[in-house]
Amino acid sequence: MSGPATHKKSTLFGAGFARVFGRGWLAGGYIFLYLPIVALVVYSFNDSPIPNLWKGFTLKWYVKLASDDEMLGGLWLSLKIAFFTATSSLVLGTLAAFALVKYRRFFGRTLFSGMVNAPLVMPEVIIGLSLLLMLVSVQKALGFPERGAMTIWFGHLLLGMAYATVVVQARLQGLNPQLEEAAMDLGAKPFQVFTLVTLPMISQALMSAWLLTFTLSLDDVVLSAFLNGPGSTTMPLVIFSRARLGLNPSVNAVATVIITLVAIGTVVASYLIARAERERANAIAQAQRDDG
Amino acid sequence: MNALTTLVAMLRRGRTAVIGVPFVWLVVFFLVPFLVVLKISVSEMGTVSVNDILSVKDGVLQLTLRGTSYAFLTQDSLYFQTYLSSIKYAAITTFFCLLIGYPFSYFMARAKATIQPALLMLVMLPFWTSFLLRVYAWKGLLDENGWVWQLLFWLHLDQGLATIGVIGAPGKFMNTPFSLVIGMVYTYLPFMILPLYSNLAKMDLRLLEAASDLGATPWKAFWLITVPLSKAGIIAGSMLVFIPCIGEFVIPELLGGPQTLMIGRVLWDEFFSNNDWPMASTVAVVMILLIIVPLAVFNRYQAEAQENAK
Numbered sequence: 001m002s003g004p005a006t007h008k009k010s011t012l013f014g015a016g017f018a019r020v021f022g023r024g025w026l027a028g029g030y031i032f033l034y035l036p037i038v039a040l041v042v043y044s045f046n047d048s049p050i051p052n053l054w055k056g057f058t059l060k061w062y063v064k065l066a067s068d069d070e071m072l073g074g075l076w077l078s079l080k081i082a083f084f085t086a087t088s089s090l091v092l093g094t095l096a097a098f099a100l101v102k103y104r105r106f107f108g109r110t111l112f113s114g115m116v117n118a119p120l121v122m123p124e125v126i127i128g129l130s131l132l133l134m135l136v137s138v139q140k141a142l143g144f145p146e147r148g149a150m151t152i153w154f155g156h157l158l159l160g161m162a163y164a165t166v167v168v169q170a171r172l173q174g175l176n177p178q179l180e181e182a183a184m185d186l187g188a189k190p191f192q193v194f195t196l197v198t199l200p201m202i203s204q205a206l207m208s209a210w211l212l213t214f215t216l217s218l219d220d221v222v223l224s225a226f227l228n229g230p231g232s233t234t235m236p237l238v239i240f241s242r243a244r245l246g247l248n249p250s251v252n253a254v255a256t257v258i259i260t261l262v263a264i265g266t267v268v269a270s271y272l273i274a275r276a277e278r279e280r281a282n283a284i285a286q287a288q289r290d291d292g
Numbered sequence: 293m294n295a296l297t298t299l300v301a302m303l304r305r306g307r308t309a310v311i312g313v314p315f316v317w318l319v320v321f322f323l324v325p326f327l328v329v330l331k332i333s334v335s336e337m338g339t340v341s342v343n344d345i346l347s348v349k350d351g352v353l354q355l356t357l358r359g360t361s362y363a364f365l366t367q368d369s370l371y372f373q374t375y376l377s378s379i380k381y382a383a384i385t386t387f388f389c390l391l392i393g394y395p396f397s398y399f400m401a402r403a404k405a406t407i408q409p410a411l412l413m414l415v416m417l418p419f420w421t422s423f424l425l426r427v428y429a430w431k432g433l434l435d436e437n438g439w440v441w442q443l444l445f446w447l448h449l450d451q452g453l454a455t456i457g458v459i460g461a462p463g464k465f466m467n468t469p470f471s472l473v474i475g476m477v478y479t480y481l482p483f484m485i486l487p488l489y490s491n492l493a494k495m496d497l498r499l500l501e502a503a504s505d506l507g508a509t510p511w512k513a514f515w516l517i518t519v520p521l522s523k524a525g526i527i528a529g530s531m532l533v534f535i536p537c538i539g540e541f542v543i544p545e546l547l548g549g550p551q552t553l554m555i556g557r558v559l560w561d562e563f564f565s566n567n568d569w570p571m572a573s574t575v576a577v578v579m580i581l582l583i584i585v586p587l588a589v590f591n592r593y594q595a596e597a598q599e600n601a602k
Binding site for chain 2: 022023025026029030032033034035036037039040043051052053092093095096098099102103106108112113114115116117118119120121122123124125126127129130131133134137154157158161165190191211212215218219221222225226236239240243244246247251252254255258259262266270
């Protein structure tokens with residue numbers, strides 16, 4: 001690597017070598033990131049009970065999946081919990097993001113921002129254990145809540161809220177405060193400012209936050225394992241218990257279904273977001289033209 | 293009644309509601325549970341559940357604090373070793389994430405501006421597909437005749453890996469420290485790339501031109517300008533990788549095998565297999581003490597980043 005350094009370039013290496021090396025590194029990184037996903041999909045079509053031994057194409061694992069009540073029941077429960085988690089995380093996360101961005105000083109602000117950020121990195125076993133032990137204490141004293149879908153939702157909400165806050169907060173910080181001030185000068189009440197000015201501007205961030213918390217909840221193993229009760233086995237718990245025992249083609253088939261759905265969802269969502277953005281840009285341009 | 297009307301009046305003011313609702317929720321579901329864990333870690337396990345630390349005996353309120361779990365933690369060297377090995381694996385994972393992630397983010401940030409959103413999207417996309425399934429996939433890749441197994445075998449890397457002791461024998465990659473670290477690097481790499489990329493993409497490239505004009509070689513400019521300027525990104529990324537790795541459970545359980553000691557698994561076993569709640573709580577309390585310094589660093593960085601964004 002000493003050769004390229006003799007070039008006087010503002011980039012790290014000489015131009016030609018840098019391009020090849022940089023592209024190679026990026027390609028290697030992306031292969032690393034996507035290889036497991038490709039392998040999952042490929043081996044879901046493998047007509048052999050022995051994993052890693054390709055024997056030919058089959059769809060039999062998908063046929064089996066269609067009558068796998070444990071997995072499908074888990075999937076339905078996971079989808080319900082994910083929906084409620086995403087929706088409630090969005091509400092609490094938006095409130096928390098507003099509190100942190102709009103109010104520079106209030107009692108306990110440091111504690112508050114610490115508590116919002118901590119679940120992002122806090123090991124899930126700690127969150128799961130502590131939440132469970134608290135819920136058990138409450139249950140001993142009051143007789144509720146029973147462990148089940150609702151307690152799983154509490155755990156997911158704690159995690160989802162942290163992620164939603166970060167996403168919404170980043171968007172709020174990028175907003176031009178003059179727009180809201182202008183609306184207020186023109187006589188809008190605070191609530192009107194929020195619904196008519198702020199909300200449309202952060203709608204994209206809200207959508208990504210909802211999708212992110214939805215997938216987080218759909219995917220969570222550790223919190224669900226601590227907080228579930230009898231009859232509330234989510235899909236990741238089913239997958240985890242099978243994966244622990246070894247390689248299992250039914251897991252590959254489920255994985256392929258999920259990956260396909262996520263891929264479609266991502267494409268549709270990014271298309272919608274891009275279209276909304278374009279329409280907004282057009283509307284602004286139109287308004288400016290009318291003005292001029 | 294009076295207090296209630298005051299409360300209603302307070303909530304009607306937007307500010308109190310906006311701050312109050314998430315604040316109270318976090319206190320109840322995040323802060324209080326930690327206090328419960330702290331309490332249970334000094335309690336004694338009864339027959340079916342944990343004995344209360346406060347009890348009324350002969351009409352006198354008694355506080356019984358038991359340090360048994362903590363004492364046990366220091367006596368049994370297994371716990372100490374497990375903490376050490378958790379830190380070791382988390383540190384190794386952070387190192388490799390930085391080693392792969394820094395050049396990756398650097399080249400991403402220096403790629404053509406038009407393709408950068410697509411490159412970023414490609415890093416985030418695996419994020420959206422199940423983490424559990426992606427970890428499970430490595431089981432297949434590293435197991436006998438798996439794709440990565442074949443590659444490593446073909447490159448004769450297994451001999452070397454066996455010599456340095458990260459795999460048990462040539463050709464056996466699964467359930468070793470090697471498979472554990474691969475799984476953790478794979479899972480946490482995007483957490484390293486994203487903060488680094490956003491940091492490197494914001495860098496003022498004119499600084500490098502100036503350095504070049506003043507006679508610095510590109511390497512020198514890189515080490516003296518680019519790296520120091522990206523310090524905040526390096527710290528944020530490293531903390532985002534290091535802290536969750538310490539307590540990781542799913543990856544060691546699926547890829548690590550029984551030989552690799554990780555504290556998250558010990559906590560899990562104490563709780564689910566041994567049903568020893570005070571011990572599980574004690575392990576959790578000590579784990580929190582372990583991550584509190586990196587957590588404080590991370591929180592300070594977050595706060596600073598938020599101030600800078602204003």
